[in-house]
Amino acid sequence: MRELKLMKGNEAIAEAAIRCGVDGYFGYPITPQSEIMETLMAEKPWETTGMVVLQAESEVASINMLYGGAGCGKRVMTSSSSPGVSLMQEGITYLAGAELPCVVVNVVRGGPGLGTIQPAQSDYFQSVKGGGHGDYKLIVLAPNSVQEMADFVELAFDLAFKYKNPALILSDGVIGQMMEKVELKEYTPRWTNEEIEKISPWATTGKGAHRGRNVITSLELEASEQEKVNHRLQAKYKEIEKNEVRCEKFMCDDADYLLVAYGSSARICQKSVELARENGIKVGLLRPITLFPYPVNEINALADQVKGILSVEMSAGQMVEDVRLAVNGKVKVEHFGRYGGAIPSPGEVVEALKQKIIGG
Amino acid sequence: MAEVLNDIIKPENQIYGKSEVLTDNVLHYCPGCSHGVVHKLIAEVIEEMGIQEQTIGVAPVGCSVLAYNYLEIDWQEAAHGRAPALATAIKRLRPDRFVFSYQGDGDLAAIGTAETIHACNRGENIVMVFINNGIYGMTGGQMAPTTLEGMKAATCPYGRDVSRDGHPIKITELLAQLPGTGYVTRQAVHTPAAVRKTKKALRKAFENQKLNKGTQLIEVVSTCSSGWKLTPVQANKWMEENMFAFYPLGDLKDE
Structure with missing residues (x-):
C-alpha cells in the first residue's frame, strides 16, 4: 500500500528499491550515502521480497x-x-559496453581527491561525458527532492531496461541527507526467473535447450566489428536524446533572465527567482531533470526570449558548457558556483545574476 | 590396410570423442598450451554431470579471454581481475545455477587479488579455476605475480629479481587458510595421469558446489611455450623441474 513517511533522501532510495522489486544491492560504505545500505540491511528485504543485499x-x-x-x-x-x-x-x-541495464546512485560530495563530505555537484562531467574510457553515455537523472530520490529508482530501472544501458541517479549530499515528506509506492513483486527469460532473452540464465549460448561481453577484436558496436551505441544514444528529455520550468513564461540549475542548486534557485521578482527582476528557472539526455531544445527556445542566462552549480563550472552549447551564442551565458562543499545562498545567486548578466 | 582400418573405425568401436559441450570453434591457443586441455576437462565434467543448461561461466582478461568461444554454455566476460565479483553476484542471484570463474595468474593473483581473497573469504559457493603459468601470455610474456625467482620475462629480461620485483606469490596456499574455501587443490595437465587427476578435482569441485561447500579452488600449474620460449616438450620438462618445486602438486585442503 501507499505510505506517507518523513525520510532522508538516502533512506528513500533504499525503501524505493525494496518496493519496486530490485533483486540485488551491492555497495561499499562512504559518507554521505551510507544510510542507503544501512537502511537495506536493517529492513532485511531478503526475508520479504527476496532481494539480495551485500556489502x-x-x-x-x-x-x-x-x-x-x-x-x-x-x-x-x-x-x-x-x-x-x-x-x-x-x-x-x-557495463555500458556490454549494454547491461543497472542503476548507480552517486550522492556527490566535494572534491577533488578525498575532498570533503559536504555536498557538491562537481561530478557532472564524470556523469554525463563518460567518466571511464571509450565513447559511451549513461542515462543521468538528477533528483531535487526526497520524493524524487524515491521515484527515480523505478524510473531509472525502467529507462535502463528500455535501452539496455546503465542509468545514474546524480544526487548530492543535500538531497541525500535532508528529510522530507515522501509518498512511497506500493510493493511491486520482483520478476520471476521465467519472466526474466522473456524480458531479457539475452541474459545468462543458463543455456536452455531452445537457444544457443548467451555471452555478455564488451570485446570485439576486429576493428570493423567494434565500430559496428559503437554505431549501435551511438544510434541508441540518439534515440534516448529524442525520447527521454525531462525538465521542469519555473516562472519562465514572462522571464527576462533565466537561471539553469539541477538538483539541490535548483531548490536554492527557486528561492532566488522569488527574491529577484520581489526586487522587480523577472527571472525564471529551468531545471534539467535528465542531464543526459540534456534539455538542449528547451534551453535554446528560452534563449530566444531572455536577455541572459546564469548557470548555477555547486561546481567550478561544468554544466555551463552544455548550457552554452544549447544557447549557441544567442545570449550571454555565465556560470555561478560555490564548490568544495560550500552551498550558495539564494541571495548570492541573485547578486551573481545582477553582476554577471544584468550589469555585465 | 585401409580396408582393415575402415573396419575398425566405426561408431560402435569408438571409445573416445569430443564433448558435446565443446563448440566446433578452432582454439586460438598456441601449441603446447595447457588451456585447451583444461577447457576440455571442464566441458567433460559439465557434460557428465548433465548441467550444461544450468552452468554460467565467467571468463577473465588474459589468454583465456575468449574461453566463451569454446564451451557451449552461458558466459560473462569480466574486466581484468573482476571475475570473482561477477561470479559472486551471479551465484547469489541464481543459487540454482552452477557458477565458475576461469582465471589466469595475473587476473587472479595480481590485479584481482582483492576480489579473489574476499570472494573466498565470504565462502562464495563458486568454483574458481586458476591457470598458473607464471607469465602474462596475452600481452606478450611479461612478468606475472607467480613468475619464479630468476625466471626471465619481457619485463624482467634478466630474470625475476626478488629484491626489486618481490617474491612469487603462493596465492593458493594463502586462500587455503581462509575458512570460506572448501576444496583447494593444485594440479597439472602435463601427463595422461595428471590430466585424469585434474578432471577428478574439477568434478569434485562442481559436486561440492551442489553441496554448498564454499569456494572451490582448482589451481592448474600450466605451460606457456610461447611465453617461456620453449618447445611444448621442453616446457613440460621445465615445468616439472622448476614450477613443481615451488608450486608442489596435491590437495591443500578438503573440507
Whole structure:
C-alpha cells in the first residue's frame, strides 16, 4: 500500500528499491550515502521480497557485482559518493559496453581527491561525458527532492531496461541527507526467473535447450566489428536524446533572465527567482531533470526570449558548457558556483545574476 | 590396410570423442598450451554431470579471454581481475545455477587479488579455476605475480629479481587458510595421469558446489611455450623441474 513517511533522501532510495522489486544491492560504505545500505540491511528485504543485499570489499567489486547480476537479467543497483564512484568508472564503461541495464546512485560530495563530505555537484562531467574510457553515455537523472530520490529508482530501472544501458541517479549530499515528506509506492513483486527469460532473452540464465549460448561481453577484436558496436551505441544514444528529455520550468513564461540549475542548486534557485521578482527582476528557472539526455531544445527556445542566462552549480563550472552549447551564442551565458562543499545562498545567486548578466 | 582400418573405425568401436559441450570453434591457443586441455576437462565434467543448461561461466582478461568461444554454455566476460565479483553476484542471484570463474595468474593473483581473497573469504559457493603459468601470455610474456625467482620475462629480461620485483606469490596456499574455501587443490595437465587427476578435482569441485561447500579452488600449474620460449616438450620438462618445486602438486585442503 501507499505510505506517507518523513525520510532522508538516502533512506528513500533504499525503501524505493525494496518496493519496486530490485533483486540485488551491492555497495561499499562512504559518507554521505551510507544510510542507503544501512537502511537495506536493517529492513532485511531478503526475508520479504527476496532481494539480495551485500556489502562488497570495495566499489570496484560492487560495480562488477552489478555486471554479474545485470548480465543475468536481474534488477541490480549500487550507490556511492564521488571518490567511490571514481573507482567504479572501469566497471561502468564495461557495463555500458556490454549494454547491461543497472542503476548507480552517486550522492556527490566535494572534491577533488578525498575532498570533503559536504555536498557538491562537481561530478557532472564524470556523469554525463563518460567518466571511464571509450565513447559511451549513461542515462543521468538528477533528483531535487526526497520524493524524487524515491521515484527515480523505478524510473531509472525502467529507462535502463528500455535501452539496455546503465542509468545514474546524480544526487548530492543535500538531497541525500535532508528529510522530507515522501509518498512511497506500493510493493511491486520482483520478476520471476521465467519472466526474466522473456524480458531479457539475452541474459545468462543458463543455456536452455531452445537457444544457443548467451555471452555478455564488451570485446570485439576486429576493428570493423567494434565500430559496428559503437554505431549501435551511438544510434541508441540518439534515440534516448529524442525520447527521454525531462525538465521542469519555473516562472519562465514572462522571464527576462533565466537561471539553469539541477538538483539541490535548483531548490536554492527557486528561492532566488522569488527574491529577484520581489526586487522587480523577472527571472525564471529551468531545471534539467535528465542531464543526459540534456534539455538542449528547451534551453535554446528560452534563449530566444531572455536577455541572459546564469548557470548555477555547486561546481567550478561544468554544466555551463552544455548550457552554452544549447544557447549557441544567442545570449550571454555565465556560470555561478560555490564548490568544495560550500552551498550558495539564494541571495548570492541573485547578486551573481545582477553582476554577471544584468550589469555585465 | 585401409580396408582393415575402415573396419575398425566405426561408431560402435569408438571409445573416445569430443564433448558435446565443446563448440566446433578452432582454439586460438598456441601449441603446447595447457588451456585447451583444461577447457576440455571442464566441458567433460559439465557434460557428465548433465548441467550444461544450468552452468554460467565467467571468463577473465588474459589468454583465456575468449574461453566463451569454446564451451557451449552461458558466459560473462569480466574486466581484468573482476571475475570473482561477477561470479559472486551471479551465484547469489541464481543459487540454482552452477557458477565458475576461469582465471589466469595475473587476473587472479595480481590485479584481482582483492576480489579473489574476499570472494573466498565470504565462502562464495563458486568454483574458481586458476591457470598458473607464471607469465602474462596475452600481452606478450611479461612478468606475472607467480613468475619464479630468476625466471626471465619481457619485463624482467634478466630474470625475476626478488629484491626489486618481490617474491612469487603462493596465492593458493594463502586462500587455503581462509575458512570460506572448501576444496583447494593444485594440479597439472602435463601427463595422461595428471590430466585424469585434474578432471577428478574439477568434478569434485562442481559436486561440492551442489553441496554448498564454499569456494572451490582448482589451481592448474600450466605451460606457456610461447611465453617461456620453449618447445611444448621442453616446457613440460621445465615445468616439472622448476614450477613443481615451488608450486608442489596435491590437495591443500578438503573440507
